[in-house]
Amino acid sequence: MLLLKNAMASLFLAALLVLTVTAQPQAGVDVQHYVFRLTLTDASDRIAGEADVTVQFTGAAGRELRLDLVGTGGSTPTGMTVSGVRRNGQPVPFTHASDALRIPLEPVPAGGEKQVFSITYAGVPTDGLVISKNKFGDRTFFGDNWPNRARHWLPVADHPSDKSTCEFIVTAPAHYRVIGNGLLKEETDLPGNLRRTHWTEAVPIPTKVMVVGASRFVVQHVDTLRNVPVQSWVYPQDRDAGFFDYAPAAPILAFFDSLVGTYPYEKLANVQSKTRYGGMENAGNIFYNEKAIHGKKNLDMERLVAHEIGHQWFGNSVTEKDWPHVWLSEGFATYLADVYVEHAYGPARMAEYLQKERKEVFDFAKENPTAPVVVTQPADLMALLNPNSYQKGAWTLHMLRQRVGDEAFWRGLRTYYGRYRNANAATEDFRQVMEETSGKDLSGFFKQWLYTPGYPKLTGTWAYEATQKELVVQLRQPAGASYVLPLELALYDVAGKLLGKETVQVDGAEKTFRLKVTGVPASVVPDPDTEVLAEVELKKR
Missing domain, CATH: 1.10.390.10 (Neutral Protease Domain 2)
Incomplete structure (x- = not known):
C-alpha cells in the first residue's frame, strides 16, 4: 500500500489506539478455506456473521484451536460477541477472551485431518471494516485489514503466513453493490429490498488482503488479459474522473504480466473506497482512497496504480x-x-x-x-x-x-x-x-x-594530472564505515561535453584511484545515472 501525503502522523496515532503485538500463527494448524456470511444493514453499524473455517491439522496443534477475533470490552461499546461454535456440525464449547477465540480439540485431531469450525457472531467492528459515510455523504462499508485488522470483524488466523481461499456471502440493502475477492458467483434479490452477493476466491491469499466493500458504485469493464477482467468501481459522483484515473491499470497489468510472470488472480478491480491508505493492495480487488481522484493526467496517480498492481505479485501472491x-x-x-x-x-x-x-x-x-x-x-x-x-x-x-x-x-x-x-x-x-x-x-x-542500518557517505577530491593524463580521485568513508560499492564518475570538459565515464570500486575507509582519461576534465559528477544509494561529495582539488 501507499500512504496519503501528510497522513503518517495521524496513521501512527490511530495504530497505537487499535493495534497490539501480533500473535504468531498456531503451530500444527493450517487454515485451508473460509466462508464468511455477513449481514449488513443501514439501521446500525452492527454486523451479523457466520464463518465456516476449514482447518487442516498438520502436526501437534495442542488441545485447542485459536482464532483471532476482537471481543467486546474496554471503553468503547464495540467488538464481536460469539454466540455459538460448531465442530463438523456439532455444537462445542469455546472461550472468547483477550481477543482470541479458543475451541477445545477433544478428541485431538490426527495429523493431516481436516475439520470445519462454524462460528456465529455479531457486533460493531472497532476497526477493520470501516463503516462510515463517504465524501459525498453516502453510507459505505469497506474492509481495510492491513496489517492484522481482519480480526476486528472476521474470526481468522490473522498472520500473513497462513494463506487460504475464501468466500464472502453478503446480504445487504439492495441499493449497495458489493465487491469482493475473486469471481462473482451470485447476485440475488431477496424480499425486504435486500440483495445477496457471493464472491469466491479460489487462490490462497493472506487475511491482510481478504476484504469486501459495499457502496453505491458505477462499474466500468475496462479490458481483459487472457480472460482476466480489468474493472473500475467508483462512486457515481466521480464516474468520469475515476474511470480516467484507473484506466492505466490495463496496460500496467499487461506490462507486469510480461515482465514478472502470469497474473495470479481471477480479476483486477480498482475500487474507490474509504481505506485509510492512499491505496490498499487487496488481492484482485485494490482499494484506493476516495480522495485520490484527479480526473486528468497525473503521473503520481499512475504510479500509485502501478504500485498496488505490483503488489498482486509481491505481497499478495x-x-x-x-x-x-x-x-x-x-x-x-x-x-x-x-x-x-x-x-x-x-x-x-x-x-x-x-x-x-x-x-x-x-x-x-x-x-x-x-x-x-x-x-x-x-x-x-x-x-x-x-x-x-x-x-x-x-x-x-x-x-x-x-x-x-x-x-x-x-x-x-x-x-x-x-x-x-x-x-x-x-x-x-x-x-x-x-x-x-x-x-x-x-x-x-x-x-x-x-x-545494516544507514547508508554510505563518501567525501573526496579529484585532480587532473596533465603530465600523466590521469584523473586522481581520493575517496573517504567516515570512521567505522566499510561499505563496498561501485561508483561511476562522469567527466565533462569546459564546454559541458561528456568526455567519458569511469567506475571505481569503493571498499575501504580511504582509497586513491588513478584513472587514465582522454581529454582534460573540467568537472567530475559522481553517480550520473542514479545507480547507488550513497551520499557523495566530490570536490576539485
Missing part, C-alpha cells in the same frame, strides 16, 4: 513469511512502480523518482540511525510503513539489478515468483534465488543493504 520481511512486499511494489515509469516514460523520469526516494532514505536514516530494513519482530506493525521498507527496499533492488545485470535480475525475479507463488518467503529465500540465477555470492550485498 508471494507473501512475506513474517512482518520483519515486509520490504519483500513494499520495496518490490515501489520498485515495480519505478520500472513501470522507466518503461512508459523513459529512464530520466525513473531517475527523478529514484532521486526522491533516495532523499527519503537519507532523511529517515538521520532520524533513525540504528534501523535496518530487516528488523526484529516489531511491537508496532504500523512502524514498518517507513522509507526503509519502501524506498530503501526499492533501492536495494535497483542496485541488485546493477550488481547482477538486467538479464539475470529479471530471470531471478521470475524464478522467485514462480517458486513462491501463492506461498510465503523470507529475505534469505529471495537471496538464494538470486544467487542461483546470477551465479554470484550476494551474502555481503544483502548484509550491507538490508541488515
